[in-house]
Structure formats: structure tokens, C-alpha cells
Amino acid sequence: MADDAARTTTAIKVELGARSYDILIGRGLIADAGAELRRRLPGVRVAIVSDETVARLHLNALRESLRAAGIDHVAITVPAGEESKSFGMLTRVVDDILAARIERNDVVLALGGGVVGDLAGFASAIVRRGVRLVQMPTTLLAQVDSSVGGKTGINSPRGKNLIGAFHQPALVIADCGVLDSLPPRIFNAGYAEVAKIGLIQDAGFFVWLEKNWRAMAAGWPERDDAIAIACRAKAETVAADETEQGVRALLNLGHTFGHALEAATGYSDRLYHGEAVAIGMVLAHQFSARLGLAPPEDAERVAAHLAEVGLPTRIGDIPGANFTAEQLMQLMAQDKKVVRGQLTLILTRGIGKAFIARDVAPASVTEFLEEKVT
Ligand SMILES: NC(=O)c1ccc[n+]([C@@H]2O[C@H](COP(=O)([O-])OP(=O)(O)OC[C@H]3O[C@@H](n4cnc5c(N)ncnc54)[C@H](O)[C@@H]3O)[C@@H](O)[C@H]2O)c1
Ligand SMILES: [Zn+2]
DSSP: OOOSTTOOEEEEEEOOGGGOEEEEEETTHHHHHHHHHHHHSTTOOEEEEEEHHHIIIIIHHHHHHHHHTTOOEEEEEEOSSGGGSSHHHHHHHHHHHHHTTOOTTSEEEEEESHHHHHHHHHHHHHGGGOOEEEEEEOSHHIIIIITSSOEEEEEETTEEEEEEEEOOOSEEEEEGGGGGGSOHHHHHHHHHHHHHHHHHHOHHHHHHHHHHHHHHHHOTTHHHHHHHHHHHHHHHHHHHOTTOSSGGGGGGTTHHHHHHHHHHTTTOTTSOHHHHHHHHHHHHHHHHHHTTSSOHHHHHHHHHHHHHHTOOOSGGGSTTOOOOHHHHHHHHHHSTTEETTEEEEEEESSTTOEEEEEEEOHHHHHHHHHHHTO
16 A cells, blocks of 8 residues: 555546536545545435445445445445346346435445446436436446446347446546456456557557556556546547547447457457457557558557557457457447448557548458458
């Protein structure tokens, strides 16, 4: 634990007019959460949603903090893992929230990774046509990505995140200290989304990560700094384009390929979301180089960095990988980013220079993937 004297909290505002909200980033913030909620949202009752793993590690600290602030609360716990982003689990969580008599001005508080954030967030969007949501992300991925921006939802057997709603949180509290308990593989999966910010729009940040990723993985202060940089970038993108009509789509760099790989592996532990994104980002850079849009050296550099960190970077790195290009193309076509048969892909002119390509010919992607699946 860092010195208390050295503890700093960074506040980043997501500017959305009357629905603007703060992201608080720092160490030890779980302990302060009760006081923070009492100050910002006086009189609320709270339904905490978390998963079994997070509940075991961090729920008591949060409940203690709420208790000390005199905040009435209940805890709802779901099994850990992607399977919880299902209609069955949504029904249960919604019912538990209603049973706890959470009113529109009360709070659903998501304590967990992206799975809990998406599930609890969607539940909060539909219960009583929308109750307040507070996100307390506990994975690196959730801290830099899923807790900010208001995308909530569950999976369909037909694809990932196909059922959901935009529902912005009222507050995000990211306690970077809780990441100490993350298994390295899950930390790394989140790292892919951190690197993504550099690859999209901030070559300087990518260079910083190439130099500092070890310190960042080890902890304070580099980790907190990187989380703040990535969060600020996401907050600005969301403020500029809340419902993804334009620039927000850039955050999907690596995701169209990645979602197809996740679907092909059945959303299983064989491939975490962030790992799929790492492979997807490498594919996006390689495909851009293939089209003559970006220098091939940049694709090599991206692959080298992500591999050094410990992430998979090739389709063949996925345990038991045995997919055909056609299979992956079909899964990509079911993704949300298809308009009238043309694929929308995020491509790049080089590190830090991603752009939205709206009319990629599917045949060129198939041909590229045929090479990559072998
Ligand atoms: N809404 C969005 O904008 C958005 C963006 C990116 C990803 N997502 C979604 O996020 C999900 C992935 O999120 P994730 O990677 O956080 O997965 P996750 O929520 O499943 O968490 C990964 C694992 O880490 C455990 N865990 C969480 N916090 C921990 C901690 N502090 N210490 C120890 N273990 C901990 C969890 O129990 C789980 O087993 C996917 O479903 C993806 O679609 C959503
Ligand atoms: Zn993602």
C-alpha cells in the first residue's frame, strides 16, 4: 500500500450536459466510497451488484464504508464470468433490485469487472425505466473502458452485447489498489484496452507504454497515471459522440476481429475479451499494412509490444484454434458493425492514426484471414 501522504485522487469529468459525471481514480477509494456517496447523493439506498470472486475479495470493505456513512444497502452476487451476461441472470438481478425496493433516485452500484458493470448497468437502465448507476470497476479493463461511457448489456447466443441500452452512470469510482488482487492474465487482458488508446490516437502514449509497461503492471504511480490517461481519452471520446455515430467507433479498434474470435471460442476462458482485442488490433494493423495504408513496421511493433507484455497476438496463439476464414467472416457479419453487406472496420495509417473505414470489401478480408488462420 502506498503512503497515505502520497495518495492522490484524479477526477475526470465526462461532459454530457445535465448528465455529466465524474470519474474518480486513485488508491484506497473503496474505503472512501460511503463518504463520497453521502456527499454527492445524500439519502440514497444502494443495491450493490458484484460477482462471487469480487465479493469475496472486496465487498466487505465497501459494505464497511457504506455502513460507516450510514447508507442503507443490500448486496446481490452473481457467478463470476461472461456467462452471467445472460437473460437468466438479468432477470434475477432485476428481481433482487425490485425486492430491495430500490427507487429511481436510489443507486445500483456495480462492483466488479466489465461483466458485472454491463449486467448491473443494463439492469439499472430498465428497472423502473432507469435508476441511478454508480460504477466501481475492479478490473483494469473495466477501469479504463467498460465503466465509462454508458454502454450496458448482455450477450445473445447470436452474438456478444447484442442486447442492451445506453445508460450513463452518475459516478465512477476506480480504486486502482483493488487491481493488486487481479490475476496477471486478467490484468493483461485489460492492458490491451490501455494500449488501444495509444494505438488509436496517441502515439506518444504508446511509446510511453513501451518503456513503462513493467512499472505500470507493478503498481503505483505509473499504473494510476496510465489509467487516468486512458480514462481521459475515453471520457473525451464519449463526450464528443455519446451514441457512437462517429468518432466513438474508433474505440472498436481490434474489436470486429476480436468479437469474431471470442464468438468462435464460445466466449470461454480460452480467450478473454482483452486478449481477443489484442489479436484483433494486430490483425487490424496487418490488414491496414496489406492495403498499403500503414507501414508494415508499425504492425510488427504493435505485435512485438503486446507479445512482450504476455498477450496473444496471433490467431494461432488461441488454445485449440481451428477456425476457417469463412467461419470468422460469418461471425463478423453478425457483429453490429455491418451495414448493407459492407464491413465497417477500424483501420489505421500507423500507430496513433486509426480511422473508420466504412466500406471494406468482405472479399479482401476473407483473403487476408485465410492466411492468418493457418
Ligand atoms: N460496456 C462497455 O463499454 C464495455 C467495454 C469493454 C468491455 N466490455 C465488456 O466487459 C467484459 C469483460 O470485462 P472484464 O475483463 O473486466 O471481465 P470480468 O468482469 O469477467 O472480470 C474478469 C475476472 O476477474 C475477476 N475479478 C474482477 N475484479 C477482480 C479483482 N479486483 N481481483 C481479482 N479478481 C477480480 C472476476 O471475478 C472475473 O472472474 C466483457 O463482457 C466485455 O464485453 C464492455
Ligand atoms: Zn473492448
